[in-house]
Each structure stands twice: as C-alpha cells, then as structure tokens.
Amino acid sequence: MAKEFTQEEWDKIFAELDRDPDAYGLPRRVYGSAVVGSFNVRKLGNARNRGPRTWEFLARVSQHFDLLAIQEVLDDMSGLNRLKQQIGPEWGMIVSDKTGTYPGDKGVGERLAFFFRWNTVQRGEVVSDITYDRSKVTKIMFENLDEIVALKAEYDKKMADYEAGRRKTKPKLDAPIFLSFIRQPFCVSFQIKGFPGTEPYKFMAINAHLIYGTMGDRKREFQALMEWITERVKENDRAYYPNFMLLGDLNLNYDDPDKDMPDIEGYLKSFNDAMGEEVNVNFPFLDVHPKHDVQFTSNVKQTQRYDQVGLFFREKGLPTYLDNEAMGKHERGPDYGVFNFTELFSVALLGKSFKELTKEEQNDLVDRYQYEVSDHFPIWIRLKLPDHQPISSEK
Incomplete structure (x- = not known):
C-alpha cells in the first residue's frame, strides 16, 4: 500500500503553495469577481478515512470558491460535514439524497453537494433532481x-x-438506449450578487456525475442531459431562472482520442447554432486557454478531461465561446482553469515537474x-461580477 504524506511533506506542500499558488492554477480571491468550480473528491465519506492534513x-482549496459543486459524496456525510465545518460559517451547503442505488439494494450510491459563500451567492427557492419522466422513457422504449x-x-x-x-x-443486461441516469443530476437555483444597484446573475446550477461505462453508455447519458438542459432553456417564460450552468464529472474520457475527441467537441459546439441567437452555449474547457499550449486535463495523471463547465445563458455579462480567446486577460475575469495539485506535490516533494x-x-x-x-483536480471559471445596470436578455 502506498505511503501517505508525512507531516513534514505536508509542510513542504503548503509552503510551496504559499510561495506561488498561481503557478498551480489555484484561483485567487479577486474583488469584483466570483469563482465557480467543480471538484470530484474521491469517495468523500467517513471523516476518519482521511488524515487531518x-x-x-x-x-483550503474549497475556500477559494464562491460556489463549488462536489461529486462522489457517499451516503455517510461525516466527511462532507467535517469539510464544511473546516471551511467555516461563511459558507452554506446543500446536498442531494443518495442516488445511483435503490434503497436496500447492494451498491455504492452517491450524493451531490454544493458549497456556496453567503456574501456573494444567494440560494434560490428551486431545488430538484433531473429525471426523464415515465411517458418520455416509455416513448424511448417503444421507438427502440x-x-x-x-x-x-x-x-x-x-x-x-x-x-x-x-x-x-x-x-x-446493458440497455442499448438511454432510459435513466446512473445518478440523477442535482439542480439548484443560485444568484451571484453584483455591486449595489445591479441585477445578479441568476442561474440553475446542475451538479452531475455521469456514467463511467462504455463509450456508447457515456455518449447516450451525456446527450440525454444536454437535450434536457437545452429544451428547458428554451422554456424561458416558465423556467425559474433563464440561465443554466452545468458543473461536474461528465466522464468525457476517450477510448480513441483521435476519433472521440473531435466527435464530442463538435457535438457540443454545435449547440450554439442549434439554439439560435437567443441562447449562448459555452464549454470553455474544450478550447485551449490563451496562456497555455494544450487543453486542460482534470485527472491527476493528466491524461483525460472528465470534468467540464457548461454555460447555457440568455443574459449579457457571462462569457460566450467567442470570449474564450481572451480568457485571463483581465484580473476580474472572465477566466478558467484547473488547480493542478499533481504538479504542486511533484515540485514540493521531488523538486521537479511531474512531466520530468x-x-x-x-x-x-x-x-x-x-x-x-x-x-480529480478541481476545475473553475471566474466570472466578473455585474457592475452596471441593466443586464440585457439579448444576445
């Protein structure tokens, strides 16, 4: 069994992080901006399963976010509660019930959670799982x-x-079609507050941990979620908030990167044309960040891009896919990135880059x-807080 970090090693890690957090992608706290992120914390269950350091x-990582979607929270919430207690009373928390296993059946179900900073984020009234209703499932079954x-x-x-x-x-017995999500995505309404006298960003945040199965399984479940979001966004007059933000571990890994990567990216980028001029769709992590040479990876071995942030919105002020070319240009945002703690650990403990x-x-x-x-690494997007009035609903 691999040896855990010693106290001395943790001291070196924190010292290196203090020396230059920007070098590893940990988002700084910047006045006039909000940082929204997603973090799959592997098997976040019993608090005794992790050490104090x-x-x-x-x-410390969680405290850098204004809104953080957390995946892979187990039914035992003692670890999540410890983390919430440790980041302090400035944050609120909302958690789904267990999903992924039927009560009484064998298997490891999971919860989905959000941490949010009270002084910059306000939770709305609507909280829900995302499901396909029986009539929709029946229709899919009869068609196939x-x-x-x-x-x-x-x-x-x-x-x-x-x-x-x-x-x-x-x-x-694996279904050849989509019938239901392996874990029901968790949808919560939030507002990111702007400066006094401005309208906040209002959006439905969807926390998702999609299936890790065959490429066919992954595509079917991901496409089902995308279709649900886009159809709901079109119902602007009935949706609680006009904007949606998808955060999570979408398991977008590639069996054949040369073939699968362009297929998935082309599929995602096609939504801007499909949605017309009323709705912007942006998955910034599909593009190469202007200050980097390659796309970000989100697993600790730095080989896959499981985790994503997807923006579906009507209001001005949030970054479109055209803004991705200028990400990171302004301190207040917009910007996006990954906290690469693999590189941090390698430099702090071994004195050289992980690639070396x-x-x-x-x-x-x-x-x-x-x-x-x-x-998994935490991924994040920085949004410039609203600082002028009004925010238009036009594209």
Whole structure:
C-alpha cells in the first residue's frame, strides 16, 4: 500500500503553495469577481478515512470558491460535514439524497453537494433532481423496441449457458438506449450578487456525475442531459431562472482520442447554432486557454478531461465561446482553469515537474494521494461580477 504524506511533506506542500499558488492554477480571491468550480473528491465519506492534513488541504482549496459543486459524496456525510465545518460559517451547503442505488439494494450510491459563500451567492427557492419522466422513457422504449427485444434474446441465451455451466461469468443486461441516469443530476437555483444597484446573475446550477461505462453508455447519458438542459432553456417564460450552468464529472474520457475527441467537441459546439441567437452555449474547457499550449486535463495523471463547465445563458455579462480567446486577460475575469495539485506535490516533494519524472516515479507519486486527496483536480471559471445596470436578455 502506498505511503501517505508525512507531516513534514505536508509542510513542504503548503509552503510551496504559499510561495506561488498561481503557478498551480489555484484561483485567487479577486474583488469584483466570483469563482465557480467543480471538484470530484474521491469517495468523500467517513471523516476518519482521511488524515487531518488532508482535510486541511481540501478545506483550503474549497475556500477559494464562491460556489463549488462536489461529486462522489457517499451516503455517510461525516466527511462532507467535517469539510464544511473546516471551511467555516461563511459558507452554506446543500446536498442531494443518495442516488445511483435503490434503497436496500447492494451498491455504492452517491450524493451531490454544493458549497456556496453567503456574501456573494444567494440560494434560490428551486431545488430538484433531473429525471426523464415515465411517458418520455416509455416513448424511448417503444421507438427502440426491436433493438431491446433482440438484446434480450441474446441475454437469455447467455444466461442459459451460464446456468448450464457452459459459461463462466454471469452475463450483464446493458440497455442499448438511454432510459435513466446512473445518478440523477442535482439542480439548484443560485444568484451571484453584483455591486449595489445591479441585477445578479441568476442561474440553475446542475451538479452531475455521469456514467463511467462504455463509450456508447457515456455518449447516450451525456446527450440525454444536454437535450434536457437545452429544451428547458428554451422554456424561458416558465423556467425559474433563464440561465443554466452545468458543473461536474461528465466522464468525457476517450477510448480513441483521435476519433472521440473531435466527435464530442463538435457535438457540443454545435449547440450554439442549434439554439439560435437567443441562447449562448459555452464549454470553455474544450478550447485551449490563451496562456497555455494544450487543453486542460482534470485527472491527476493528466491524461483525460472528465470534468467540464457548461454555460447555457440568455443574459449579457457571462462569457460566450467567442470570449474564450481572451480568457485571463483581465484580473476580474472572465477566466478558467484547473488547480493542478499533481504538479504542486511533484515540485514540493521531488523538486521537479511531474512531466520530468519517469513513468515509475509518476505512478509512485500518484498512488500516494489519488485515494487520500482525490483522483480529480478541481476545475473553475471566474466570472466578473455585474457592475452596471441593466443586464440585457439579448444576445
């Protein structure tokens, strides 16, 4: 089992972070801006499963955000409560019930949570899971009934072979179509307050941890969520708030990067044309940041882009995809980034960049914190606070 960081090593980590937090992408607190982020904290459950210095580190990271969506919170909330207590009373918290397993069934369900800073963020009245209702699911099933029947016949044959001893492993029955989310996304209404006399940014924040299965599974679930959001955004006269912000671990990894990456990015970027002039759609992490040479990765091994922020909005003031070329130009934003604590740990403990390590050294280092801290980086977007009136609803 990999050795956890010692007290002396944690001292080195905090000293290096204090020396230059910007070097590792930890967003600074800047007057006149708000930082919204997403962080999959691996198996955030029993508080005893992490050491005091780890909680100190996670709390320090969380304090840099005004609104933070957290994924992979387990049914045992003692760890989440400890983190909330450690970041202080300036933050509020709202959490979903367990999703991903039916009560009484085996399996590890998860909760989805938000931390929000009271003096910059106000929670609205609407809180809900995102689901496909029965009539929609029934329609999908009938439209794909032949495919479902064929798959069921194949499954029955494999099960008969298994029960007769001709097959070693019990077959799985995987739906060839989308029927329901593996974990119901969690939707909460928020306002980011502007300067006095200005209208706040009003939006529905969707916290999602989508399926990690086959590429087909991932695409189907992601497309279902995108369709739900875009259809709801179109209902401007009935939606509680006119804007939506998607935050989370969307598991957008690529089995074949050369093929899968352009397909997914093309699909996402097509929504701006599909939504017309009334709604802007922006996934900034699909683009290369102006101050970097390659797109950000969000897993600690720096190989995948699981985590994303997606903006769907009508109001002016929030960054469009055209603004991505100038991200980071102004201190107050807009901007976006990743807190790369892999690089922080490598420099603080080994004295050199993670990219300069051998493959064996990289694996040894990652094994020391991917369970204790997390296997995902926090990602973030900085929004310039409203400072003039009014905010138009035109594009």
